[in-house]
Amino acid sequence: MHPLTTFLADAWINFDVGSLRDQFWSNTFDGLTYGAIYALVAMGYTLVYGVLNLINFAHSEVFIVGAYAVFFVLSGLGFGPSAPALSIGALVADLLLAMVAAMLVSAAVAVILERVAYRPLRRKGVPRLVFLITAIGASFTIQYLIFIWRGPSAEPAVIMFRPEAVFTVFGADIDDQQLTIVAAALVLMLVADVFVNRTRLGRGVRAVAQDPDTATLMGVNKERVIMLTFLMGGLLAGAASLFYVMKVPSGVQYSGGFILGIKAFAAAVLGGIGNIRGALLGGLLLGVVSNYGQTLLGASQWSDVVAFVVLVVVLMFRPTGILGESLGKARV
Amino acid sequence: MTSARNESRRPHLQQLGEWWNSLPRTRQWLVLIPVVLLIYALPVLNPPILSTEPGTNFPIACFNAARFALIALGLNVVVGQAGLLDLGYVGFFAVGAYVAALFTSPDSALAKLPYLVTLPLAMVITMFFGVVLGTPTLRLRGDYLAIVTLGFGEIVRLLATIVPPLKGQVGFQEVGHPPGRLPDGSLIFASSNGTPWYWLVVTLTIAMLMLVGNLERSRVGRAWVAIREDEDAAQIMGVPTFKFKLWAFAIGAAIGGLSGALFAGEVGFVNNQKFDVPTSVLFLAAVVLGGSGNKVGVLLGAFVVSYVPDRFTELANYKYLIFGLALIILMIFRPQGLLGARQRLLAKGREAYQRLIGRPEQVSSESALAAESAKGVGA
Numbered sequence: 001m002h003p004l005t006t007f008l009a010d011a012w013i014n015f016d017v018g019s020l021r022d023q024f025w026s027n028t029f030d031g032l033t034y035g036a037i038y039a040l041v042a043m044g045y046t047l048v049y050g051v052l053n054l055i056n057f058a059h060s061e062v063f064i065v066g067a068y069a070v071f072f073v074l075s076g077l078g079f080g081p082s083a084p085a086l087s088i089g090a091l092v093a094d095l096l097l098a099m100v101a102a103m104l105v106s107a108a109v110a111v112i113l114e115r116v117a118y119r120p121l122r123r124k125g126v127p128r129l130v131f132l133i134t135a136i137g138a139s140f141t142i143q144y145l146i147f148i149w150r151g152p153s154a155e156p157a158v159i160m161f162r163p164e165a166v167f168t169v170f171g172a173d174i175d176d177q178q179l180t181i182v183a184a185a186l187v188l189m190l191v192a193d194v195f196v197n198r199t200r201l202g203r204g205v206r207a208v209a210q211d212p213d214t215a216t217l218m219g220v221n222k223e224r225v226i227m228l229t230f231l232m233g234g235l236l237a238g239a240a241s242l243f244y245v246m247k248v249p250s251g252v253q254y255s256g257g258f259i260l261g262i263k264a265f266a267a268a269v270l271g272g273i274g275n276i277r278g279a280l281l282g283g284l285l286l287g288v289v290s291n292y293g294q295t296l297l298g299a300s301q302w303s304d305v306v307a308f309v310v311l312v313v314v315l316m317f318r319p320t321g322i323l324g325e326s327l328g329k330a331r332v
Numbered sequence: 333m334t335s336a337r338n339e340s341r342r343p344h345l346q347q348l349g350e351w352w353n354s355l356p357r358t359r360q361w362l363v364l365i366p367v368v369l370l371i372y373a374l375p376v377l378n379p380p381i382l383s384t385e386p387g388t389n390f391p392i393a394c395f396n397a398a399r400f401a402l403i404a405l406g407l408n409v410v411v412g413q414a415g416l417l418d419l420g421y422v423g424f425f426a427v428g429a430y431v432a433a434l435f436t437s438p439d440s441a442l443a444k445l446p447y448l449v450t451l452p453l454a455m456v457i458t459m460f461f462g463v464v465l466g467t468p469t470l471r472l473r474g475d476y477l478a479i480v481t482l483g484f485g486e487i488v489r490l491l492a493t494i495v496p497p498l499k500g501q502v503g504f505q506e507v508g509h510p511p512g513r514l515p516d517g518s519l520i521f522a523s524s525n526g527t528p529w530y531w532l533v534v535t536l537t538i539a540m541l542m543l544v545g546n547l548e549r550s551r552v553g554r555a556w557v558a559i560r561e562d563e564d565a566a567q568i569m570g571v572p573t574f575k576f577k578l579w580a581f582a583i584g585a586a587i588g589g590l591s592g593a594l595f596a597g598e599v600g601f602v603n604n605q606k607f608d609v610p611t612s613v614l615f616l617a618a619v620v621l622g623g624s625g626n627k628v629g630v631l632l633g634a635f636v637v638s639y640v641p642d643r644f645t646e647l648a649n650y651k652y653l654i655f656g657l658a659l660i661i662l663m664i665f666r667p668q669g670l671l672g673a674r675q676r677l678l679a680k681g682r683e684a685y686q687r688l689i690g691r692p693e694q695v696s697s698e699s700a701l702a703a704e705s706a707k708g709v710g711a
Contacts, residue, residue: 315476
């Protein structure tokens with residue numbers, strides 16, 4: 001046989017339809033869990049994009065810094081590679097403490113980033129290319145500060161609790177971990193949505209997203225709104241980092257935020273970047289689709305590849321996403 | 333945006349530039365020939381001030397610097413000329429390296445081709461990848477290109493890991509090399525011998541320099557500058573912006589593929605470990621550091637990015653941090669890089685403006701990254 005035919009016949013991609021069929025529902029529920037995490041991180045991209053029209057590449061590092069905070073708080077509280085024997089109340093208190101710490105740390109990093117790296121550029125009115133390069137430089141700097149501090153390997157796993165099946169749907173178990181993550185993420189997204197759509201500060205955010213100059217003339221403090229969006233993005237990313245560590249206990253690594261950041265961005269674009277509800281929808285959809293891809297194609301890395309392909313396909317056919325870009329166009 | 337600090341230095345640089353530009357072509361060549369000869373002789377001379385030994389073998393360090401220069405030259409077409417941010421350049425570099433490996437390594441099932449044939453082949457194939465990736469994204473705003481290329485850089489590495497014929501970490505041994513043996517029977521282009529590889533890369537870099545230089549001076553180059561400065565205005569003036577952006581992206585990709593194939597040949601071994609995204613950001617740092625849009629600048633930037641970790645090996649662990657910080661600091665204080673872009677096109681326009689109005693134009697734009705633009709961030 002001609003070598004070229006051998007080469008092409010050599011299995012490049014194997015489709016494992018059988019496992020996808022068998023695990024369809026468990027994949028769906030697990031995908032929704034991951035999707036909830038993507039959605040929370042995607043909020044950070046969407047808010048900053050809605051207001052500044054720019055991608056904050058360093059958002060993935062804002063997220064992973066939160067994961068480190070979770071790791072340190074939980075290992076300080078005695079969590080380790082095996083699930084601790086705690087009463088429900090104590091466990092919830094510990095997890096809330098870790099979540100608040102992560103939210104504060106992530107938000108602090110996001111705000112400092114805005115102050116140190118982005119604000120000087122905005123003052124000068126530089127072209128967007130400069131902003132993007134600064135953002136990637138910032139992402140890189142934070143990543144390698146962690147690298148120098150903590151080394152290349154992942155931190156030891158911190159297990160919060162063993163997931164236990166609560167009930168069964170379509171023959172697939174739904175466990176308490178999945179329920180916790182999805183429910184908590186939905187609540188946080190709802191809070192963020194209400195904040196942006198119903199409060200005074202949120203109205204300022206929408207005003208700046210629609211028209212920064214007019215908003216300034218109407219008395220909205222643009223700089224404060226920008227800081228607020230970074231703060232919100234940071235808080236949500238910090239919360240996401242707790243659920244991420246819950247789902248992937250040994251995922252706390254200096255480079256751990258990178259792929260998740262790209263997936264979250266893909267989720268934001270899929271739902272419609274700049275659109276808060278779009279971030280949620282995009283996150284959940286992407287989580288499910290990339291989980292199917294992973295089972296169908298047989299290696300965990302396929303999940304990332306599928307997410308990327310989804311991003312490219314969305315950009316090709318519907319670049320405004322499913323719900324459209326609309327932070328500014330939301331009703332007043 | 334010329335700050336007071338630079339004013340004192342600018343006239344000398346400007347005079348030098350003007351003197352150089354006023355020379356006839358033949359004189360420019362006469363000046364260049366000794367410089368080029370010196371560059372060729374570098375690994376043999378091994379000057380003590382520049383030498384990277386004992387940390388790194390000096391000819392290998394030279395090869396690395398030349399390889400970075402070729403990469404920076406290609407990336408400069410995308411970032412510096414057309415003003416598109418490509419964060420996944422390492423993906424094209426990886427595709428080029430894998431093309432060379434697949435067609436020459438005995439570990440691959442594919443037909444064997446002579447190594448030198450795989451160089452243009454790598455360029456064609458990476459160009460194809462550039463078109464496939466560029467077509468959906470270049471129609472949209474620049475930000476999307478940045479994140480899509482960032483993803484692409486990582487996806488190529490992931491695919492190399494999980495797709496069986498690309499052999500993951502096992503990789504491909506004995507990647508080919510150009511033919512030829514020394515009188516004593518040993519290979520000229522052996523992996524341990526950096527000098528001939530360096531010469532090959534320098535020769536190809538000079539060829540690409542001429543090619544890119546000619547493109548810059550042509551209609552294509554003017555279209556790139558127009559797109560970089562103001563895409564909407566360029567479109568209104570009838571520049572087919574999408575077409576020229578795609579050209580810039582594809583040409584950049586092809587040069588990346590070429591350098592990947594050269595890298596594969598020199599190292600002699602390709603696996604999935606060498607093509608991570610941080611490398612891609614180093615490439616970007618090379619372009620931005622020297623001055624995007626300025627060919628001499630990016631060659632200088634590439635030299636710095638490659639040479640510093642080779643020379644000061646104790647810094648090698650910190651190189652990503654150093655160049656990441658350098659990107660932020662440069663963008664805030666000197667976005668045009670060490671040397672600004674040469675924009676004779678706009679300089680001509682400015683002269684005309686001055687003659688008409690009698691005073692210099694207020695807005696000065698020195699490079700791709702320093703243009704004062706109405707579309708600027710938060711303007």
